[in-house]
Amino acid sequence: MCQLHNFRPKRDPCSAANINEITVEHTAIKWTVSFQLKMIIGQATLRCRCLTDATKLVLDVRDLSIRSVSINGVDCDFRIAPNVYTFFGSKMSVYLPPQFQKAGTILQVTVAYGTSPDATALQWMKKEQTADKRMPYLFSQCQAIHARSIVPCMDTPSVKSTYEAEVTVPTGMTCLMSAIGQGSKGDDDTTTFFYKQPVAIPSYLIAIVVGCLEKRDISDRCAVWAEPSVVDKAHWEFAETEDILASAEEIAGKYIWGRYDMVCLPPSFPFGGMENPCLTFLTPTLIAGDRSLVSVIAHEIAHSWSGNLVTNSSWEHFWLNEGFTMFIERKICGRLVSEDYRQFMAFNGWTNSLIPAVYEQFTPTHQFTKLIQDHTNVDPDVAFSCVPYEKGSALLFYLEQKLGGSEIFEAYLKDYLKTFAHQAIDSWQWKDHLYKYFADQKEVLDTVNFDLWFNGVGMPPEKPNYGQSMVEACEVLLKKWLAADESTVGDITSEDYYAMQPLQQIELLSQLWQHDPPIEHYKLDALNKLYKLNDSQNSELLLNWLRLCIKSKWEECIPKALDFVNSQGRLKFCRPIYRDLAQWPIANKKARDVYLKGRSQMHPITAEMIAKDLHIRHSTHTVCF
Amino acid sequence: MCQLHNFRPKRDPCSAANINEITVEHTAIKWTVSFQLKMIIGQATLRCRCLTDATKLVLDVRDLSIRSVSINGVDCDFRIAPNVYTFFGSKMSVYLPPQFQKAGTILQVTVAYGTSPDATALQWMKKEQTADKRMPYLFSQCQAIHARSIVPCMDTPSVKSTYEAEVTVPTGMTCLMSAIGQGSKGDDDTTTFFYKQPVAIPSYLIAIVVGCLEKRDISDRCAVWAEPSVVDKAHWEFAETEDILASAEEIAGKYIWGRYDMVCLPPSFPFGGMENPCLTFLTPTLIAGDRSLVSVIAHEIAHSWSGNLVTNSSWEHFWLNEGFTMFIERKICGRLVSEDYRQFMAFNGWTNSLIPAVYEQFTPTHQFTKLIQDHTNVDPDVAFSCVPYEKGSALLFYLEQKLGGSEIFEAYLKDYLKTFAHQAIDSWQWKDHLYKYFADQKEVLDTVNFDLWFNGVGMPPEKPNYGQSMVEACEVLLKKWLAADESTVGDITSEDYYAMQPLQQIELLSQLWQHDPPIEHYKLDALNKLYKLNDSQNSELLLNWLRLCIKSKWEECIPKALDFVNSQGRLKFCRPIYRDLAQWPIANKKARDVYLKGRSQMHPITAEMIAKDLHIRHSTHTVCF
Ligand SMILES: [Zn+2]
Ligand SMILES: [Zn+2]
Structure with a gap:
């Protein structure tokens, strides 16, 4: 019964x-x-x-x-x-x-x-497409x-x-999987690797990498794998992994997956990271040389609970994976840096991710701006955007503030993860549990318009309060730049910029990009010279800088922009730049040419999505191979 | 209507x-x-x-x-x-x-x-398994x-x-097919070969060979392909091909397939030849060094009409392919050698192929001794034997004699091949046409018990008359050997043996083998010394010699017999020798060991059939490859 x-x-x-x-x-x-x-x-x-x-x-x-x-x-x-x-x-x-x-x-x-x-x-890469050009490479997504x-x-x-x-x-190559290694055996020709994943996982977390790979240990349970010429750089960049994992455990509970290894993939990997259990996949664009992008590690580690342990039951409820993970990621960074930083990250997500997704990638009436989506006859790759990440995270941030703040909400979070561990759930199961957990705050919850949060298009019905302390520095500097004219722009100095966190620098560029009318070319030139923007190794910063330049139709930036999309295949970077270039008549043909030329070496998902963005209808594959 | x-x-x-x-x-x-x-x-x-x-x-x-x-x-x-x-x-x-x-x-x-x-x-061979050990090899059957x-x-x-x-x-390798070549194109890595077969053929005639292959022309329309170290020997052995083809055309009509090329396959090819259109496949065991085995070429050429043009509509009527082909093969050899030789070949088929098949391979009540077979739930490879070849050929030989001799019957043969060209027919269609063609000899035909010929088990209801002139020499020599004892066996000289055709020599050995009680060891020793039997390059002769030795349980022959079955994979040779050895307790284990050791390098059909003969139940293939 x-x-x-x-x-x-x-x-x-x-x-x-x-x-x-x-x-x-x-x-x-x-x-x-x-x-x-x-x-x-x-x-x-x-x-x-x-x-x-x-x-x-x-x-x-x-x-x-x-x-x-x-x-x-x-x-x-x-x-x-x-x-x-x-x-x-x-x-x-x-x-x-x-x-x-x-x-x-x-x-x-x-x-x-x-x-x-x-x-x-799968992406199959010839050895010429790898960093070391020694062996071919295969990875899955x-x-x-x-x-x-x-x-x-x-x-x-x-x-x-x-x-x-x-x-x-083939012998000489290493095979890694999203599981615990059980050794290998082989002969001169071939080697067989054995893996076991004892925790039940959804099919989308099956993963494989085969290539010329070396390993560097970070801690007893953490290591990083990469091609030999990359592995030491990766090891330095991700050295804080054990600390991040320990912070995550404080927030989310015991880490149950045994090992947390990472593999730094070739540049064509379409994502920042992929939370494959026991073996996070990472884009090499995270190697900024200054550990400025390790929040992605925090994100992937957070998935060890939200996503990999408590899983959305279909991609229609993807926010349960990603909204929670963004929320936990920022909790981790909050602990590792400061609560102000967490507030700033969340604010940044709202302004620099959610707003562009709602207004630019889609429109505020588009169905893909809903938190719960209807994927009947929908390709989830096409529906994919920041919306479930940031609208979902905003909902949790908002609820945290409504329900009594950080401490109360973290206790709830632990209970939620424990309750649904090893299960796959939908948004209504999440909400039922929320009501049950906060039974004593039913009246508060009843004031939340869950129907609008779940099913409304466009921006969320409420905006959380984000602590503004770290935004202020950005705004001060922004005003300086906006106020300057051709004769005074040279007076701006760089100390305040370099005093900021990388994420604040990115925020500054983002605000300049959002400004109308677009920034004048002489100011772009001054920005570049003062902050050495074109030379930045921080790809997130480069993205924002290039978008700023393209918006101003500063032709000088075109080669740099084409080079950027050609040198890596991360969707987060390539899609906006390709779209921006495509809408700029002078750059459109160049963008299409670069795409068509590089296409055969691109990841199939990236190639497919950029083709759609560039309105390139690609011919049906011939089945004879 | x-x-x-x-x-x-x-x-x-x-x-x-x-x-x-x-x-x-x-x-x-x-x-x-x-x-x-x-x-x-x-x-x-x-x-x-x-x-x-x-x-x-x-x-x-x-x-x-x-x-x-x-x-x-x-x-x-x-x-x-x-x-x-x-x-x-x-x-x-x-x-x-x-x-x-x-x-x-x-x-x-x-x-x-x-x-x-x-x-x-398919048989896939590593380069080590080929004659020249330079490239791997692939062929189909x-x-x-x-x-x-x-x-x-x-x-x-x-x-x-x-x-x-x-x-x-792979570039460097040659691909041949049962069709007309249309050239090739390629690059450093791969080469694509183009073929067209403009004549409609049944699926069993699709064929491919890929290997390190060279070609030697024999005539404008005939050539032989083989591995470089074999091709010149093959070219010499099969130099009479154009003459055989011309003879065949006299008997059967115009050759419509354009080219008649041959490829000499590796020793594991299970058959003497396979009549793949435009490209007969041949066993290298035909290379006897004396052109003594070219009747196989006549056989494959004959298939250009019987089989490839007029085709059995199912394997139940296989005699329409093979009985007719044996008949035409012997017609060709009759023209090239003599009518006496044709008579001797036909006699040889009756005594040395049909009788052993009926009495030894099967039993005289076995359903596979029927001319028309019921293949419901039957593997045609298991039903395969000499019966459709020799019972079918005997029926035609018998009808030829009944219906007025060679000239009349050859005219009928041409009409039959013309009437059913490009069709697939069954035995009743054959019989209907026979009655129609020989309408004026209906009474003669009515005396033929077609029901017993078609559906009776065991030997045919009638034995044709075979001219005995060439058999007599064999019998004279046979008597000498049988009459000799340990003191007189040394008096036998070799001239009369070497004066005989190879097929007569084989007949002699076959008659010795059929003799009961088995021939004494000292006689076998004398036979071997006098006729250098162990050193023969003629594999048909070796087969008969080895069976004779095994029947006499002459242990000295075991290594030679094992070497013979190990050095080639022709079913005609391997199955009887393996079966003989298996029934001889002292040799049984050795035969099984040789089989099990060589099995992975054997053709799949051969491996399967020998396993059955040796009562080796082979483990199910694991599907992971
Ligand atoms: Zn994620
Ligand atoms: Zn045949």
Whole structure:
């Protein structure tokens, strides 16, 4: 009775899997990696539990070549049906023999298959594309719905499975996965690496890197991997990882994943970081030389709880992953730097991330500006933006202030993470728990317009109060620059700028960029000369500086901007710059040329999204490879 | 009305294809060959014609990894269902969108796929396994039902399709196919070869070889290919090919295939030859150094009419391919040598092939001794034997004598080949035509018990009269050997033996082998010393010599016998020797050891059949490769 009462069917419009009939509990992978064919060949055995008297198992696949499917060792019928939208891949139905069509049955379903060279989860790099040019390189990015292009699975965050893997790669190369290493063995030709992930995780957290990789230890449980020429720089840049992890544990509870290793990927990695369990993936653009960008580490570490332990049940509730993670990230930085800094970070997120996303990337009436989204027939990569990160984080920041401040809210946060650990939940489950936890503050909660926060488009219905102490320095300096004219601009000196935190410098540039009319060219020239902006190794700062220049149509910046988008593939940097350049007639063709030239070396996700931004309709892949 | 009257549904129990609803008219192949993964990756586009308002296209596949299926460029649903018997592979159903479900519709069905490293049609050889040890080697053997392991197809001889192919291989290697070459292009890494087969052929005649290959021209339309160290020997051995082809044309009509090339394969090729159109595959065991085995060339050339032009509609009527081909082969040899020789060859086939097949390989009540067989749930490789060759050939030899001799029967033969050219027929269509052609000899035909010839087990109901002139020399010599004792055996001299044709020498050894009690060891020793039998380069002769020794349990021969089966993989030689050794307790373990040791380097068909003969149950392949 009680169980029936609790049962609510899971929903994930981005998956065809029959998750309410069968679930996957464990996945055993055997892969051989062929750099020549750009294929992973092998098999996956899914231990499935029938929840009902199901007649078939439905899995997500995308561009997989399926050789055979067996259940408990016996070959069986299967059917592949392409989805209407190609970005969902195909639906693979495995027909269960009658004796298995019974709730409670455990099935070992083995799929022998190969991936496509166009597998959207994978980037295959020739050795010439790597830092050291010694060996080819492979890395995966499964979030949101790309796991299905490397493994047949229930490709929804609402299904969690433990996994193990045996991966055979050419000898000399290292294979890393989002799991705990169990050693390797091999001969002169090939080496097989063994991994186990004993914590049940959603499919999007399966991850693999293969390359010429070296390791540097940071602490007993933390290390960083990178190509030999990069590894020492990365080791220095991320040396504070153990401290960040310890801070995170204070806030969120014990770290349960065993190891927290990081791998610094090639520049084409599309994200700042990806929270693959036991092995965070990081963009090399974080290596600023001054540890100024380690908040990304705090972010990925925070995902060890929000996202990896308490998981959104579908990408429609992505804010549960990212809003919470932004909130915890800033909590960590608050502890490591100061509460003022946390306030400033949150303010910065509102002004420099959320506002541009709502007004610029979308429009304030666009459905993707909603906190809870409807992903029916929607490619989550297209819906992806800062909105779930910053609108979600703003909601929590707002609630913290409403419900009694930091201490009270941190206790709530711990309870929330503990309550839903190892589960996948939606926004309503989150809200139910919030009401239950703050039962004594029901009247306060009732004053929050959750309907507008959840379902309203545009900016949130309320703006939290952000401590302004660190913003003030930015505004003082901003006024100096705005007040200067051609004859006085030379009087501005650099001390106050260099006294600021990098994030404050970025805020200054962002405010200059937001100013109308656009900043005059002579001022841009003066800014560049005074602050050596073009030479900055801080890519976040460069992004803001280049956008400022482009807005002012300062032609001098075009080569630098093209160089910037060409030298790395992080979506956060490439999409705005490409979009800015595309809207500037004089730069549009150059941007398209750079894109088309670099495209074959780009990550498939990046290539696809920039193509959309540049209105380049790319030809269908020919299937012969 | 007339059409309806003529329509009889095609039957092929070895194919799951819906051949009575849809047919394949053209097959366009694009393949990339990976020696590293032992896979062919690519696609096949089948131009299909709907014969009825079919809702699906059903194709045969075996161990293929299917990536996608499209019809006229649009991805569509498909289903793979394994057959009950794994040797039939699986049934691939492609669901036709409603607008295509109409008789007369032409569909372009593209299947993107990869083969399995265990594809039964393919043998992948490491360079160490080749004669020159310079490059790896790949060759195919699709007959009877292995084409489905390299291309999704209607894998039945009753469906004929033209084909074209683009095959990409590592640069430096040559790709040959059963088609007319259209040149090649490539770069430092890979070279693509283009082929076209403009004559519609059944799937079992699709063939590929990739290796380090050189060519030697024999005539304007004939050449031989082989590895560099073998090609000149092969060129000498097969120099008479153009003459044989010209003789064949006199008997069977114009040669329509353009080129008649041959490729001399590595020793593991399981057959004497395979009549792949435009490119006969040959075993290197034919290179005897004395052109004594070129009747195999005559056989393969004869298939250019019987088999490749007039084709058995299923393997149940295999005698239409092989009985006719043996008959024409002997006609050719009769013209090139003498009519006496043809008579002797036919006699030899009866006594040394058909009798052992009926009494030794099977039993006289075994269903596989029938001319027309029932292959429901039967693996044609298991049913394969000399029976359709020799019982079929004997029927034609018998009919020739009954119906008025050589001249009359050759005119009939030409008419038969012309009537059914480009078709696939069964035994009843053959018989209908025979009655029609010999309408004036109906009474004679009515005295032939066709029911017993077609459906009777054991030896045929009638034995043809074989001219005995060439047998007599063998019998004289046989008597000498049988009459000799330990004191007189040294008096036998070698002139009469060396005066005989190789086939007569073989006949002598065969008769000695058939003799009971078995020949004494001292006689075997004397035979060997006098005729240098152990040193013979003629593998047919070696086969008979070794069987004779084994029957006498002459232990000295065991190393030679093991060496013989280990040095080549021709089924005709390996199966009897392995079977003989297996039945001899002292040799059984050694035979099994040699098999198990050599197995990984054997052709998959050979490995499978010898395992059955040796009663070695081989473990299921693990699917992870
Ligand atoms: Zn995140
Ligand atoms: Zn033949």
